[in-house]
Amino acid sequence: MGHTNGLAYLRTDILPNMWCPGCGNGIVLSAMLRAFEALKLEHHEVVAVSGIGCWGKVDDYITVNALHATHGRALSFATGVKAANPRLRVLVLAGDGDGTTIGGNHLIHSARRNMDLTMIMVDNFNYGMTGGQYSATTPGGRVTSTTRGGNPERAFDVCELVRAAGGNYVARQSIAEGALIQKRIEEGLSRPGFSFIEVISACTTLYGPNNGLKTPVDMFRQFKEKCLPKEKYDRIENAAAKGYLTTGVLHQADAPDFLSQYEAMRGRLAAAKGGRA
Numbered sequence: 413m414g415h416t417n418g419l420a421y422l423r424t425d426i427l428p429n430m431w432c433p434g435c436g437n438g439i440v441l442s443a444m445l446r447a448f449e450a451l452k453l454e455h456h457e458v459v460a461v462s463g464i465g466c467w468g469k470v471d472d473y474i475t476v477n478a479l480h481a482t483h484g485r486a487l488s489f490a491t492g493v494k495a496a497n498p499r500l501r502v503l504v505l506a507g508d509g510d511g512t513t514i515g516g517n518h519l520i521h522s523a524r525r526n527m528d529l530t531m532i533m534v535d536n537f538n539y540g541m542t543g544g545q546y547s548a549t550t551p552g553g554r555v556t557s558t559t560r561g562g563n564p565e566r567a568f569d570v571c572e573l574v575r576a577a578g579g580n581y582v583a584r585q586s587i588a589e590g591a592l593i594q595k596r597i598e599e600g601l602s603r604p605g606f607s608f609i610e611v612i613s614a615c616t617t618l619y620g621p622n623n624g625l626k627t628p629v630d631m632f633r634q635f636k637e638k639c640l641p642k643e644k645y646d647r648i649e650n651a652a653a654k655g656y657l658t659t660g661v662l663h664q665a666d667a668p669d670f671l672s673q674y675e676a677m678r679g680r681l682a683a684a685k686g687g688r689a
């Protein structure tokens with residue numbers, strides 16, 4: 413395949429896409445397609461499993477194999493696909509609601525199991541598709557359609573959660589860093605075990621305007637100011653409390669992934685039975 417800047421994986425017959433003007437999903441999509449091309453992935457060896465939501469609609473725009481799963485359960489379908497055919501590269505494409513709220517339990521256990529999947533979670537801090545309800549990543553105090561007086565709950569740091577649960581690779585970038593998103597996806601796809609990439613993104617119709625960021629440019633400005641690599645982040649006192657987020661590769665480990673442990677178990681059983689698997 414020649415150099416197509418990712419276009420070889422883009423489904424063009426249904427464009428324009430359904431996303432709102434200024435939405436970050438297009439940036440993540442093009443970074444992902446460029447990553448496929450940089451890794452020279454063949455269409456037949458990739459399966460993208462998406463959940464339900466605005467980002468979940470991404471499977472409409474790609475020409476690799478795609479499975480549009482149920483809300484919050486993309487990881488379960490993806491686990492089944494990978495277990496059935498370990499040669500496939502399986503991606504999970506989910507929003508923050510999908511990945512951490514209704515699907516939070518699956519996220520914890522996919523990381524604990526260290527399933528060889530690459531999850532790209534687009535975090536726009538709310539449920540975009542269904543009208544901007546709050547999610548588990550909506551920061552405290554923020555206004556959404558279900559927290560009109562300011563969110564009384566705290567958000568959790570999903571990258572920390574995945575690291576603590578046992579995922580091999582954890583990274584975060586914002587949509588103001590398209591080339592780095594591509595790099596993280598390439599790294600995630602190249603590493604065995606559970607890879608998690610959080611992309612901080614703009615919901616320019618709901619979350620942004622609800623919180624004083626009236627235009628996509630306002631949201632971009634805020635990401636450039638608040639999403640910082642670790643060296644810069646560490647220089648800010650109480651950075652997390654002030655709404656700053658660390659970007660870059662946040663964790664890397666080489667723990668064995670689920671399927672290699674499973675094969676090792678089968679080998680032990682076969683040996684115990686005198687060679688018959």
Ligand SMILES: Cc1ncc(C[n+]2csc(CCOP(=O)(O)OP(=O)(O)O)c2C)c(N)n1
Pocket residue numbers: 464465466467468483506507508509510511534536538539540541542547
């Ligand atoms: C079991 C179930 N519950 C609720 C819904 C309704 N629903 C569809 S998408 C969505 C939220 C999507 O938000 P998020 O995952 O953050 O993705 P975004 O749309 O912001 O990209 C909800 C609640 C559903 N489809 N299925």
